[in-house]
Amino acid sequence: MTTTPSLRIYQLDAFTDTLYKGNPAAVVPLTDQNQWLTDVQMQTIAAENNLAETAFYVRTDTGYHIRWFTPTVEIDLCGHATLATGYVIFFLENQPDSTTTDAMTFDSRSGPLKVCRSDDGWLTLDFPADVLQKAAVQPPALLAGLGGPKPLEIHKGKTDFMVVYATQADIESLEPDFRELVTVPARGVIVTAPGTDVDFVSRFFGPQSGIDEDPVTGSAHTTLAPYWANRLGKTELVARQLSARGGYLRCKLHGTEETGRRVDISGQVQVYLKGEIWL
Template structure:
């Protein structure tokens, strides 16, 4: 069996930036074991698989170790593949997923994700493992969303220089941990650590911005914001809060295209 494979860098306008994702278009689903094996072989933060449906496409995402409920950068990459490489003739795509219907539309060189906003609440008792992992840095506040913890720090510099204890972070009962602060040149910055999902640090995390956007919209009193994920590769995002939905815009660059040989 031969399958097409694309690798792309999402949330960036240049190759070797943003967050790399693999995309494998399918006509019908492979077994879960085979898709997980492909994702492990790719060894990227996420590999996305999609199949056509009557209403659009069904999409699934796998890290090297687990299937996840939501992934922004691999959805952005999948939309780029359809729009730019697989001759999809429309300007909008609906992806059915574990997190409901996700819409992606083209706006010039940018692609805009429309995701459900996360519901977040402040932690009255800070998780000891999170405080231990952050070391000498004391968060302004700690919140919990549907899948992740979020620690708010005082400054962009603290976020950039943070070196958390990944082993301790991996003991937290969550998909991962968002670290954020007000930005120096943008509205807010962030980093995302997910050792629980097989990813020590994710370069750019679209899904984390479903948590970040409503939080910073409330704090800053604005619904449209610019954000940076300040990992080593870095990523640029534009976000907008629309009721219980979040729009997350980014760019994508193609890195490679190839063929998978199975059996």
């Protein structure tokens, strides 16, 4: 009798202290050191999960390597799924080093990414800060797809457009036309404004990456935090993402231009399920 191979899978809600809020992510530990599934297998699993991101990780000689897949593509950086993966390794997988350290480093397409845990239950991502420029070319589909009030500024980062509005109410009122936004040449579109009870608020639209509106986008805060730190004259910020599920984040900008600017992005994680994938 042959045994069907299987893998463990976890689903967690990131950047929230409440189950069924924040951003759900799947995490699949690959138990053999340095051994990945094929790209087709990982993309198929991510499509079957139909979540914004599914993270896969392997152990390496120096720590861990992580990769992220939306239902349609592999992406270069994902905050909430990295936060969820850190939680899995620290608290659920009983990795040999998870009880003796409060920090781990993932190798990734975006370079080394550190995840730390603190005594208050929060996890912190240490990500490279994005570099923003005023958008020299504004695709017609960008504003046509967003509709709503006229924005104050439009910037372009490494992967996303960022559109700045005057008020939180402006952000809340947007009803995007995703048929238009999907044609914008970017990973996605960040919209942001000052918050009423936090430093800034945002939403993230990513039909180009297979998800119309992402509930909470940790990686977008590598773009948002440097902008708002400069605008508000402070390096520690509190943020809220205004999706239907909602999310709450703490951000801290550090480093220098010479050493490389980085952003600490902190949040909480709630476990939804543990299961098994039959391959």
